[in-house]
Amino acid sequence: MNLDRHKSFLIGNYALPPIEIVRGKGACLWDSTGKEYLDFTSGIAVTNLGHSHPEWVKRLQEQAEQLVHCSNLFSIPEQVRLAERLVHKIGAGKVLFCNSGAEANEAMLKLSRLHGNSLDPKRSKILVAQNGFHGRTLGALSATESIKYRQGFEPLLPGFVFCRLNDLSDFEKAVDDQTAAVLVESIQGEGGLHVSTDEFLLGLQDLCNRHELLFLMDEVQAGIARTGEFLGYQKSGAQPDAIAMAKGLGGGFPIGAIWVSDQHASLFTPGSHGTTFGGSPLACSAAHAVLDVIENENLIQQAQQMGNLLGDGLRNLATEFPASILEIRGRGLMLGVQLAFDPAGLISKLREKGLLTVGAAGQTLRILPPLTIKEEQVVKALEILDSCLKETAP
Numbered sequence: 001m002n003l004d005r006h007k008s009f010l011i012g013n014y015a016l017p018p019i020e021i022v023r024g025k026g027a028c029l030w031d032s033t034g035k036e037y038l039d040f041t042s043g044i045a046v047t048n049l050g051h052s053h054p055e056w057v058k059r060l061q062e063q064a065e066q067l068v069h070c071s072n073l074f075s076i077p078e079q080v081r082l083a084e085r086l087v088h089k090i091g092a093g094k095v096l097f098c099n100s101g102a103e104a105n106e107a108m109l110k111l112s113r114l115h116g117n118s119l120d121p122k123r124s125k126i127l128v129a130q131n132g133f134h135g136r137t138l139g140a141l142s143a144t145e146s147i148k149y150r151q152g153f154e155p156l157l158p159g160f161v162f163c164r165l166n167d168l169s170d171f172e173k174a175v176d177d178q179t180a181a182v183l184v185e186s187i188q189g190e191g192g193l194h195v196s197t198d199e200f201l202l203g204l205q206d207l208c209n210r211h212e213l214l215f216l217m218d219e220v221q222a223g224i225a226r227t228g229e230f231l232g233y234q235k236s237g238a239q240p241d242a243i244a245m246a247k248g249l250g251g252g253f254p255i256g257a258i259w260v261s262d263q264h265a266s267l268f269t270p271g272s273h274g275t276t277f278g279g280s281p282l283a284c285s286a287a288h289a290v291l292d293v294i295e296n297e298n299l300i301q302q303a304q305q306m307g308n309l310l311g312d313g314l315r316n317l318a319t320e321f322p323a324s325i326l327e328i329r330g331r332g333l334m335l336g337v338q339l340a341f342d343p344a345g346l347i348s349k350l351r352e353k354g355l356l357t358v359g360a361a362g363q364t365l366r367i368l369p370p371l372t373i374k375e376e377q378v379v380k381a382l383e384i385l386d387s388c389l390k391e392t393a394p
């Protein structure tokens with residue numbers, strides 16, 4: 001890898017990379033020296049089918065030959081059908097397509113403006129959870145509490161009130177006559193794999209109903225079968241008014257979407273929002289392939305089963321290394337290992353031994369394998385973790 005060229009031509013908004021990745025297949029990645037890795041990052045919860053799943057590749061190739069892009073000036077059959085499939089999985093409502101998680105959240109923030117303004121122009125505040133992450137555009141960043149992401153970009157949008165996750169009374173106390181919406185993740189990804197409890201999500205729904213607030217759910221990282229439900233909040237039985245999706249929806253091809261309940265879907269009117277690439281035929285075909293493979297290969301059950309195996313293995317490691325591992329959090333194949341030290345050293349040791357992982361806030365090691373992961377690959381990853389923890393034990 002030529003780091004000098006990397007540094008010469010790329011803006012330095014990411015940390016300098018330790019390796020150069022050139023190929024992927026299933027749960028494996030290869031670097032430019034030919035070294036093989038087990039990928040327990042999935043492109044940060046994106047390649048949920050694994051790399052280059054044959055069905056996904058075939059569908060993209062077929063669609064690329066048929067039609068890649070056409071504007072939303074025209075009806076796109078793949079888009080209409082994808083919206084219909086998402087509505088069947090979520091509930092009565094409508095869908096708007098975009099290209100990323102931040103864009104999906106921006107669309108929900110704009111929805112909450114439309115909702116607030118329809119009730120009373122001073123209703124623009126949005127309650128969000130401390131430690132959450134909603135993206136890097138200025139609106140999504142304003143909804144993100146961590147100084148790490150915000151620093152240098154002020155002034156951000158006003159009107160976001162940060163409340164404690166899983167503390168209903170903190171949210172309740174923050175509601176006033178200017179509040180328009182509540183926005184949370186079902187499982188905080190970047191924030192360190194903190195799980196919103198079922199009672200909390202049901203309580204937020206009730207709070208929103210009582211105060212005419214929009215209940216906005218960010219499923220960008222937890223969504224698309226990763227937690228062992230199609231969307232992470234679905235386990236709770238709560239019913240949000242709008243939901244942001246991206247990452248895993250395209251399985252590696254950029255696509256984002258918001259689902260909005262029927263009651264609020266008509267807040268957007270012709271011309272009130274849009275994006276050139278949103279819901280292109282190629283992006284929607286990638287998402288159809290993802291949904292088909294999830295259904296045909298029972299990936300929701302697979303995420304539960306492999307998640308149990310991996311979770312049990314991680315809990316055993318926590319027992320074996322009590323001074324290093326403080327807690328295992330998360331659900332399905334969205335798991336976090338709360339460490340007693342900064343994870344950076346462990347992440348590079350794991351990488352040297354062929355396991356790719358990613359950090360999250362609060363000294364958390366994030367474990368996000370593809371949903372197609374095999375039992376023997378889970379076992380191998382646990383062995384690598386075990387041997388690296390032995391070397392890293394404080």
Ligand SMILES: Cc1ncc(COP(=O)(O)O)c(C=O)c1O
Nearest residue numbers: 100101102133134135189220221
């Ligand atoms: C919960 C959540 N929301 C939004 C985003 C932003 O998504 P994107 O990077 O596609 O803009 C992320 C990205 O990590 C995320 O985890």
